[in-house]
Amino acid sequence: MTYRILVTxxxxxxxxxxxxxxxxxxxxxxPTLPSDELLARIGAYDALVVRSATRVSxxxxxxxxxxxxxxxxxxxVDNIDVGLATELGIAVINAPAxxxxxxxxxFFGSVLSLLRHIPRADQSLRExxxxxSAFLGSELKGRALGVVGLGRIGGEIAVRAHAFGMTxxxxxxxxxxxxxxxxxxxxxxxxxxxxxxxxxxxxxTPPTDETQAMIGAREIARLAPGSIVVNLSRGGMVDELALAxxxxxxHLAGAVLDVYSKEPLSADHPLLSMPNVVLTPHIGxxxxxxxxxxxxxxxxxxxxxxxxxxxxRSINAASVVNGSWADVRPALLLTRQLAAVGRALLASxxxxxxxxxxxxxxxxxxxxxxxxxxxxALGVLAPVVANERLNLISARxxxxxxxxxxxxxxxxxxxxxxxxxxxxxxxATYGVAVRLTSGRHEMTVAGVAHPEAAPRITRIGAFHVDVxxxxxxxILTNRDVPGVIGHVGMALGSAGVNIAEYHQARLAQGGEAxxxxxxxxSVEDSLRHGLLALPDVLSATVIPLPIE
Ligand code: NAD
Numbered sequence: 001m002t003y004r005i006l007v008t009x010x011x012x013x014x015x016x017x018x019x020x021x022x023x024x025x026x027x028x029x030x031p032t033l034p035s036d037e038l039l040a041r042i043g044a045y046d047a048l049v050v051r052s053a054t055r056v057s058x059x060x061x062x063x064x065x066x067x068x069x070x071x072x073x074x075x076x077v078d079n080i081d082v083g084l085a086t087e088l089g090i091a092v093i094n095a096p097a098x099x100x101x102x103x104x105x106x107f108f109g110s111v112l113s114l115l116r117h118i119p120r121a122d123q124s125l126r127e128x129x130x131x132x133s134a135f136l137g138s139e140l141k142g143r144a145l146g147v148v149g150l151g152r153i154g155g156e157i158a159v160r161a162h163a164f165g166m167t168x169x170x171x172x173x174x175x176x177x178x179x180x181x182x183x184x185x186x187x188x189x190x191x192x193x194x195x196x197x198x199x200x201x202x203x204x205t206p207p208t209d210e211t212q213a214m215i216g217a218r219e220i221a222r223l224a225p226g227s228i229v230v231n232l233s234r235g236g237m238v239d240e241l242a243l244a245x246x247x248x249x250x251h252l253a254g255a256v257l258d259v260y261s262k263e264p265l266s267a268d269h270p271l272l273s274m275p276n277v278v279l280t281p282h283i284g285x286x287x288x289x290x291x292x293x294x295x296x297x298x299x300x301x302x303x304x305x306x307x308x309x310x311x312x313r314s315i316n317a318a319s320v321v322n323g324s325w326a327d328v329r330p331a332l333l334l335t336r337q338l339a340a341v342g343r344a345l346l347a348s349x350x351x352x353x354x355x356x357x358x359x360x361x362x363x364x365x366x367x368x369x370x371x372x373x374x375x376x377a378l379g380v381l382a383p384v385v386a387n388e389r390l391n392l393i394s395a396r397x398x399x400x401x402x403x404x405x406x407x408x409x410x411x412x413x414x415x416x417x418x419x420x421x422x423x424x425x426x427x428a429t430y431g432v433a434v435r436l437t438s439g440r441h442e443m444t445v446a447g448v449a450h451p452e453a454a455p456r457i458t459r460i461g462a463f464h465v466d467v468x469x470x471x472x473x474x475i476l477t478n479r480d481v482p483g484v485i486g487h488v489g490m491a492l493g494s495a496g497v498n499i500a501e502y503h504q505a506r507l508a509q510g511g512e513a514x515x516x517x518x519x520x521x522s523v524e525d526s527l528r529h530g531l532l533a534l535p536d537v538l539s540a541t542v543i544p545l546p547i548e
Contacts, residue, residue, distance in 0.1 A: 002026050003306045004044055004066075008033060009051035011073045015295030019049075019303055039063050047302050049073060056080040061088055068391075069093060069314075071302040073295045074285060076234075082316060089394030091314035093301045097152060098294035099285035103232055104156035106284050107202065108164070110256045111230060114278045115140065138253075141165035146198020148214070149205035149233070150175050150185060157202065158183045169197050172205075195222035202230040203237050217242040220252065228254040232284050235261040244270040247277065258284050309391075309548070317393050320371045328368040331432055331449035332375040332392070334457075335359065337469045337545045338434040338445040339379025341460065344543040345445075345475060351438035354380050357399065358437070359408045364429035366410035370396075373408045376434045380404070382546070433459070457516065463505040465516040470500045473543045474517040479536040480506045487534045488515065495527045512538070 007016055007029045019027045032053040033041070042048065042064040049071040050056060056070055058081045070080055072094045085092050113119055116137035124131050145161045147154045150172040158168045162184060170185040171194040180187050188194035191214070195201065201223060205211040215229065216239040223229070229252060231238045240261060246252040254276040260269075263282055271277050285294070304310035311317035312325035343354065357380060359372045377395035381402075390398060399406055433446035446459035447469075454468045460475065467473070478484045485504060492499055498520045506513040523542045531540040 003046040004028070005047040005049065005302065005306075006030065006041065006045045007049045008038075009053045009073075011049050011051060011299070012291045012295035014292050015049075015073065015297075015299035018296060018299040022303060022307065024307060025303065035060070042067065047071065047306055049298060049302055050079070052076065052079050054079065056085075058084045061085055061090060064090075069302050069305045071298040073291070073298045075099065075294075077315065086316040086393055087397060089391045091305055091311050091391075091393060092316050093298055093305060093314050095294035095297035095301075098297045099287075099290035100152040100156050102287040102290035103153045103284040104160060105287075106258065106280070107157050107230065107232055107256075108160060110232075110258070110278045110280060111140070111200065111228070114228065114254045114256055114276070119278060120275065140200075143167075143199050144169060144197050146171070146188070146194045146201045147185065148172070148191065148194065148201070148203045149211075150179065150183065151204060151206075153233075154202075154204035155179070155183050157204070158185050166200070169194055191219070192222060195219055199224055199227045200230065201227060203233050205233060205237065207234040207236060211237050213237070213239050215239065215242075217245065220246040223252070225251055226253045228252060228256070230256040232256070232258040235259040235263060240269070240271060244274065247271075247274050252276075254278075258282055311392055314393070320374050320392055320396075327451045328365065328371060330451055330455050331361070331365050331368065331430060332371055333546065333548065334447050334449040334455040334469070335372045335375040335432050335434060336379035336382075337455075337473075338432060338447055338457065339376040339436065340383065340545055341457065341473060341475070341543055342434055342436040342443040342445040343380050343383065344541055345461070346436055346438050346441055346443050348539065348541045349441060351441035354404055354436050354438050356405045356407070356435075356437035358435040360433045360435075361408070361410050362429035362431040363411050365432065369408040369410055372432060373406050377404070377406065379434070379546070380436065431458075460505075460514060460516060462507055463514040463516075465503040465505050465514070467501045467503045467516045467518045469545050469547070470518040470520050471545060471547055472519045472521065472523050473545055474515075474519060474523055474531075475539075475541045475543065476515040476517065476531065477538045478513050478515065479538065480508075480510050480513040481536050484513075484534070484536050485515070488517070488531060488537070491527070491530050491534060492517070492519070492523075495524070495530070497521065497523060497527065 002024055004026045005019055007027055009032050016029060019025050039060055042060055046066050047069040051073050061081060061084050067090050069091045075094055075096055077092060077094055080092055082092050117135040121135045141164060143166050145166045145168045147158055147170045150170045161168050168185045169188050170180060171188040171191050214237050220242055229243060243255055247255060256278045258280045259282055301313040357376050359376050361372055374392050374395045377399040381390055381398060430450045431448050433444055435444040443461055447455060447457040449455040457467050457469055499517055500520055501518040503516045504513055528540045528542050531537055
């Protein structure tokens with residue numbers, strides 16, 4: 001199968017070559033297209049890679065039945081309707097890390113420009129003057145840098161600030177002490193504390209309700225006279241009118257802005273007429289290296305999403321998966337398999353409409369609850385819903401829309417859910433139990449998905465089993481009498497079906513027994529009928545399983 005990818009907006013060639021190198025990917029590169037032209041073409045594509053010029057609107061997404069991935073070579077996804085993409089099961093992937101250095105370096109470039117009056121000195125010289133004494137600057141050394149938000153960019157700035165001989169104090173309630181220690185940043189307990197210490201204040205937070213207008217007149221007043229304020233993050237976090245006022249009154253010595261509450265900046269913006277500011281037109285990420293790096297970063301992620309269903313770098317799947325993707329991935333697949341087994345067994349009893357999905361997991365998977373739930377929903381829905389968009393991202397929304405109640409618990413619910421056999425205890429913290437309810441019927445299927453061992457199904461209803469899921473799981477119930485295993489083995493063998501594992505379980509001697517038979521390949525319906533005709537076999541359910 002070949003996936004078609006449309007790349008636009010002049011995404012850097014190095015990333016495009018990552019896509020073009022794959023035989024299974026066909027890449028069309030176009031300049032930024034008018035929206036009607038893009039709308040007419042998008043139906044043919046499985047993925048779209050943009051920068052910021054193309055608007056990936058709801059209309060465009062709805063006109064793209066094949067679209068599985070939208071890649072944005074950059075950080076901001078304001079030009080993409082992420083809400084609708086999530087609803088439609090389209091992964092949205094950005095490149096959050098690629099421009100960190102570019103912004104950190106712009107910080108020092110623009111702050112030094114401000115302190116040494118570089119733009120004005122340059123201008124004056126070009127205008128024929130030699131005003132050596134007019135540009136008396138000041139130094140970074142010895143100043144206290146106050147960083148709000150110690151994520152990627154705030155952290156890189158803190159690291160470099162030490163080289164300039166600055167002291168660094170930080171305010172970020174969402175990062176732990178080890179990171180602050182590693183960055184040699186002293187923690188301010190509150191934003192007010194930070195404002196009381198910093199003489200260079202810089203903001204590196206994402207735009208949230210909390211950070212909106214975070215620095216206003218009150219905060220500026222708390223800064224020591226002669227301080228400077230820097231915003232290279234997003235417009236709106238610093239109140240620009242309050243900033244202009246602080247500068248006009250001489251309370252602030254200067255300001256540096258790369259982002260504004262309204263972009264582009266209007267010609268009558270009060271900051272434009274002030275001498276002691278350095279203003280740049282949102283160029284934080286605009287370096288050759290950053291453009292290359294975000295392009296490669298996003299194109300690799302788009303390639304992996306298309307070719308191996310790897311959604312760990314998708315911003316809307318990332319909200320589903322919380323934790324290390326590599327650790328969680330086997331558990332997600334197992335959960336989907338457990339749900340598929342439960343669904344098939346309920347269906348074999350005539351219980352087809354699932355009302356509830358309850359997932360319980362061990363402690364090691366506590367952070368992945370939502371993703372486990374999505375996987376269980378996927379296992380339940382995949383065999384019955386004709387929706388190309390069904391995936392980890394859309395599964396929960398689709399389940400809810402179909403009236404299926406979803407719940408997930410971690411840790412203590414495990415024993416109750418049935419993780420208690422010897423095999424299960426080996427990796428109990430990676431145990432998962434999926435309980436499906438359909439009217440008065442209930443079915444719990446459980447297993448263990450330790451990241452370094454093959455996943456095992458360890459419980460089916462009341463029966464303890466221990467099998468590694470393969471392409472098909474055959475579940476037989478039979479009377480607990482001698483000879484059944486031999487008959488079943490013969491029947492499968494003569495039909496050319498290779499048994500990978502056969503686990504027979506019973507509740508009491510002479511009662512009903514259950515066999516979980518993992519087989520490579522598929523099991524035809526005629527063979528199932530053949531098995532049902534064997535003496536003492538009571539039921540035979542053939543369950544094709546997802547294996548990746
Ligand atoms: P990040 O997610 O790595 O870091 C953000 C940090 O802010 C996190 O550590 C988080 O804990 C912290 N934070 C969140 N809410 C906070 C609050 N209320 N108070 C204090 N701290 C809070 O993000 P990043 O990659 O460092 O980017 C930072 C900002 O820079 C973002 O807004 C991003 O959009 C912007 N950015 C701008 C440009 C540009 O061209 N100027 C380029 C890249 C990124």
